[in-house]
Amino acid sequence: MNEQECTLLQKEHPDWNIRAFSDKTCYIATRLGCPFLTDEELVAGLYMTLVEDTLEELKEALATQTKIEDAL
Numbered sequence: 001m002n003e004q005e006c007t008l009l010q011k012e013h014p015d016w017n018i019r020a021f022s023d024k025t026c027y028i029a030t031r032l033g034c035p036f037l038t039d040e041e042l043v044a045g046l047y048m049t050l051v052e053d054t055l056e057e058l059k060e061a062l063a064t065q066t067k068i069e070d071a072l
Contacts (some may be wrong), residue, residue, distance in 0.1 A: 003057060013062050026051055027058040044068050 008065040010018050029050040037046050045068050052058040 009055075009062075016062065018058070021051075021066075026053055027055055029058060029062060041072065042071060051058065 004033070006020070010016070015032055015034070017032055018027070018029045020027055031048050034048070037048060043055055045066060050058060050061045050065070052061055
């Protein structure tokens, strides 16, 4: 993931800290400003941290999290 892609994805998901793992083998997104998720949110499928092998998979995972949040 180049810096521009990271910046664009971060703008799309401002409530997440998005970065590549140090050796660029995976991509990580961690929720910002949310010290914990409730039991209801966890059961619904929300996560504090997402780890995916590709940038495309991370984009899809973030989109899924947004859909779940909107449904709650």
